[in-house]
Amino acid sequence: MTSFQDIVYSSRKNHENVHETIIDHHKAIESWFRNQWLKYPAPFYSSIDIRNSGFKISPVDTNLFPAGFNNLNKDFESLYITAVKHTLDSLKTKIDKILIIPEDHTRNLHYLESLKYLSSLIQKSGYEVRVSEPGIDKNKFKNTNSLLQYDDFIPDAVLLNNDLSSGIPGFLDDVKQVILPSKNIGWTTRSKSEHFNYYSDVCSNFSKLLQLDPWMIEPEFRNCGEINFKTKQGEDCLVYHAEKLFKIISEKYHAYNIDEKPYIIIKADSGTYGMGVISIDNIDQIKNLNRKQRNKMLSSKGNIIPDRVILQEGVYSFEEIKNSNSVAEPVIYSFSNYLIGGFYRAHGSKANNENLNSPGMIFHPIPLSDVCVSPDMNSPVDSQINRYYVYGVIARLAILAAAKELFNLD
Amino acid sequence: MTSFQDIVYSSRKNHENVHETIIDHHKAIESWFRNQWLKYPAPFYSSIDIRNSGFKISPVDTNLFPAGFNNLNKDFESLYITAVKHTLDSLKTKIDKILIIPEDHTRNLHYLESLKYLSSLIQKSGYEVRVSEPGIDKNKFKNTNSLLQYDDFIPDAVLLNNDLSSGIPGFLDDVKQVILPSKNIGWTTRSKSEHFNYYSDVCSNFSKLLQLDPWMIEPEFRNCGEINFKTKQGEDCLVYHAEKLFKIISEKYHAYNIDEKPYIIIKADSGTYGMGVISIDNIDQIKNLNRKQRNKMLSSKGNIIPDRVILQEGVYSFEEIKNSNSVAEPVIYSFSNYLIGGFYRAHGSKANNENLNSPGMIFHPIPLSDVCVSPDMNSPVDSQINRYYVYGVIARLAILAAAKELFNLD
Numbered sequence: 001m002t003s004f005q006d007i008v009y010s011s012r013k014n015h016e017n018v019h020e021t022i023i024d025h026h027k028a029i030e031s032w033f034r035n036q037w038l039k040y041p042a043p044f045y046s047s048i049d050i051r052n053s054g055f056k057i058s059p060v061d062t063n064l065f066p067a068g069f070n071n072l073n074k075d076f077e078s079l080y081i082t083a084v085k086h087t088l089d090s091l092k093t094k095i096d097k098i099l100i101i102p103e104d105h106t107r108n109l110h111y112l113e114s115l116k117y118l119s120s121l122i123q124k125s126g127y128e129v130r131v132s133e134p135g136i137d138k139n140k141f142k143n144t145n146s147l148l149q150y151d152d153f154i155p156d157a158v159l160l161n162n163d164l165s166s167g168i169p170g171f172l173d174d175v176k177q178v179i180l181p182s183k184n185i186g187w188t189t190r191s192k193s194e195h196f197n198y199y200s201d202v203c204s205n206f207s208k209l210l211q212l213d214p215w216m217i218e219p220e221f222r223n224c225g226e227i228n229f230k231t232k233q234g235e236d237c238l239v240y241h242a243e244k245l246f247k248i249i250s251e252k253y254h255a256y257n258i259d260e261k262p263y264i265i266i267k268a269d270s271g272t273y274g275m276g277v278i279s280i281d282n283i284d285q286i287k288n289l290n291r292k293q294r295n296k297m298l299s300s301k302g303n304i305i306p307d308r309v310i311l312q313e314g315v316y317s318f319e320e321i322k323n324s325n326s327v328a329e330p331v332i333y334s335f336s337n338y339l340i341g342g343f344y345r346a347h348g349s350k351a352n353n354e355n356l357n358s359p360g361m362i363f364h365p366i367p368l369s370d371v372c373v374s375p376d377m378n379s380p381v382d383s384q385i386n387r388y389y390v391y392g393v394i395a396r397l398a399i400l401a402a403a404k405e406l407f408n409l410d
Numbered sequence: 411m412t413s414f415q416d417i418v419y420s421s422r423k424n425h426e427n428v429h430e431t432i433i434d435h436h437k438a439i440e441s442w443f444r445n446q447w448l449k450y451p452a453p454f455y456s457s458i459d460i461r462n463s464g465f466k467i468s469p470v471d472t473n474l475f476p477a478g479f480n481n482l483n484k485d486f487e488s489l490y491i492t493a494v495k496h497t498l499d500s501l502k503t504k505i506d507k508i509l510i511i512p513e514d515h516t517r518n519l520h521y522l523e524s525l526k527y528l529s530s531l532i533q534k535s536g537y538e539v540r541v542s543e544p545g546i547d548k549n550k551f552k553n554t555n556s557l558l559q560y561d562d563f564i565p566d567a568v569l570l571n572n573d574l575s576s577g578i579p580g581f582l583d584d585v586k587q588v589i590l591p592s593k594n595i596g597w598t599t600r601s602k603s604e605h606f607n608y609y610s611d612v613c614s615n616f617s618k619l620l621q622l623d624p625w626m627i628e629p630e631f632r633n634c635g636e637i638n639f640k641t642k643q644g645e646d647c648l649v650y651h652a653e654k655l656f657k658i659i660s661e662k663y664h665a666y667n668i669d670e671k672p673y674i675i676i677k678a679d680s681g682t683y684g685m686g687v688i689s690i691d692n693i694d695q696i697k698n699l700n701r702k703q704r705n706k707m708l709s710s711k712g713n714i715i716p717d718r719v720i721l722q723e724g725v726y727s728f729e730e731i732k733n734s735n736s737v738a739e740p741v742i743y744s745f746s747n748y749l750i751g752g753f754y755r756a757h758g759s760k761a762n763n764e765n766l767n768s769p770g771m772i773f774h775p776i777p778l779s780d781v782c783v784s785p786d787m788n789s790p791v792d793s794q795i796n797r798y799y800v801y802g803v804i805a806r807l808a809i810l811a812a813a814k815e816l817f818n819l820d
Binding site: 030037076078 | 436437439440441443444445447448486488489491492493495496499500502504505506533534535536537538748750751784
């Protein structure tokens with residue numbers, strides 16, 4: 001296992017205002033979060049992809065049906081179990097049996113390992129767990145008087161580990177058991193731009209508290225509907241918004257003396273799995289997308305053509321694995337609002353402005369001693385413990401955005 | 411740090427019915443506990459002293475104002491912090507500032523270390539913490555319109571780490587802030603026999619669920635009031651109840667083919683700290699208590715003469731530290747109903763029927779991998795993980811008894 005000391009923070013960028021501001025205000029921040037969680041309960045679980053450039057740190061993806069549990073550091077299992085117990089206890093409902101509905105893509109061994117570990121965590125928390133066969137076989141589900149049954153198993157709660165890219169299955173209609181996190185927050189109904197709208201709202205409140213420019217914790221974004229990458233329908237919209245975005249980012253870089261080239265990420269507005277992600281650093285690249293790139297944008301999961309796309313400000317990652325020249329980005333996991341650590345996703349053949357969630361990526365567990373829970377005022381801003389705290393704040397802002405989303409949807 | 415492998419379980423006793431029964435019923439047990447916690451919220455924190463003879467396992471002391479936090483394995487700090495966060499979150503009240511009121515005996519360095527660690531855990535959970543000076547100095551406390559203030563600090567919650575042996579201080583009367591665990595559960599109002607009455611009630615329900623003889627998890631006890639060890643006033647009561655207890659224990663030992671000598675612990679019915687504890691294995695020893703033993707019974711904390719005593723069935727400890735001939739007993743810690751591990755208290759010069767909580771004791775952290783959370787059906791009953799699970803069940807039964815006590819008192 002790689003220890004934290006193997007992850008180095010590039011000192012090329014020294015604009016650590018945002019880290020310092022967050023650490024200095026940690027008491028006010030914790031108090032603020034506590035108040036938010038009283039109003040908006042966090043979704044059952046999440047994993048948050050974070051990019052940290054030093055001068056800016058923000059979530060770039062908020063996954064509410066997380067996989068990758070197999071990459072967590074197993075030495076801290078008791079922490080994960082406590083977080084699961086807490087999350088289920090908070091529902092204040094008598095739950096004994098839990099049915100997990102997994103993703104459809106059965107052949108991914110990593111996913112199956114993640115699923116196995118997730119279900120063992122819930123089992124070890126003292127619940128009876130059944131995992132339905134991957135690939136939703138509707139015949140095994142019965143709904144009698146609104147009581148969902150799978151095979152001979154009648155659960156008290158249904159846990160979705162399926163992002164519902166292919167739609168909400170009919171057997172989840174009119175179910176009286178609790179469905180976690182919610183059937184309304186799958187990719188059929190949810191969009192990334194909607195999530196980042198909520199995130200923007202959260203950041204606006206949070207930034208007032210800290211007197212911080214919200215841009216430092218928030219990626220700018222725009223969205224376009226009705227894009228067809230094959231026929232180039234909707235390309236005007238992409239170009240229009242990309243121009244706007246480049247202008248905003250350039251102005252910010254200029255204002256903060258950041259000597260980097262702005263870039264933009266274009267991806268499907270609904271869906272996951274690092275497919276269909278393009279990184280551009282000038283407008284012409286949109287017009288000149290080659291066939292490979294255009295095909296990539298058509299290959300999203302669930303075989304749904306990504307007719308809606310989001311253009312998101314690219315956030316440089318200036319964290320890299322020591323002696324390996326691999327760019328790294330933290331991924332933070334939680335059950336409800338309880339952070340449980342995570343790992344660095346690293347890639348040896350990707351640049352600091354590229355998507356790391358792609359074949360060849362490797363994982364370095366974040367060794368979770370005091371992870372994310374509190375800063376140490378006697379250590380430097382850039383110390384292990386303080387960096388963890390900042391990751392944890394950013395992750396919780398994203399979770400809070402999802403909580404507000406859920407609060408509004410359910 | 412001693413690893414678990416250093417703790418050996420004496421195989422002299424092979425009556426493991428109770429361990430096996432508990433492990434076999436773990437699903438029903440977890441479900442039962444969940445239901446109980448919905449009705450009776452657990453007190454803020456606790457530490458439970460457990461004695462395990464193999465044929466019998468039970469709590470012998472339930473401390474609701476625990477010290478000894480400094481003996482916990484610090485590698486698992488993130489677990490402790492999560493448990494603190496959960497416990498405070500569950501109150502569903504906006505709390506930012508916490509005042510800890512510590513014990514009066516300032517000169518105990520171990521206690522001060524424990525206090526320091528406890529307050530750091532709460533701080534790291536994101537709260538502002540102030541510890542009032544040990545030895546309650548009433549002048550620093552102000553109560554204005556029911557709002558308690560210490561110095562210039564106005565807390566949102568008051569955490570007692572003082573067992574109130576010397577009474578409930580006046581400044582805690584009519585306080586609108588939440589007082590944790592409760593001012594009504596200190597030793598002024600509480601008694602061990604009252605607690606074990608609740609424990610007995612809990613065990614009666616629990617044993618029905620498992621079809622277990624409750625004696626296997628419960629120490630028999632009797633209590634006497636108005637005992638004066640100096641004048642021998644009340645000795646008749648002691649003798650009477652001791653005879654009754656010896657009879658019950660002998661019958662049980664006979665019924666279960668246990669080839670051990672029954673013994674009884676006599677201790678103050680209110681109070682802590684291993685003072686005033688006598689172990690006897692026949693009636694004559696009561697009549698012939700020597701001066702040293704009589705003085706010991708007068709030396710309880712807070713300088714209150716222990717006029718009420720509890721006679722408790724002695725539970726042998728057949729766990730010992732390997733290669734050291736030291737008897738060991740597990741001490742399990744929790745925040746609310748969340749077990750966080752603990753340690754073995756061991757003593758090199760005490761027998762398996764003696765009180766280990768006395769000068770010369772040493773601590774071996776319980777290495778908390780999957781501690782107490784779930785058994786492993788593929789491992790032997792006596793394996794590390796399964797023994798932990800059983801400790802955790804017994805500890806939670808004691809916590810539940812305290813929860814019922816609190817529910818009734820508050």
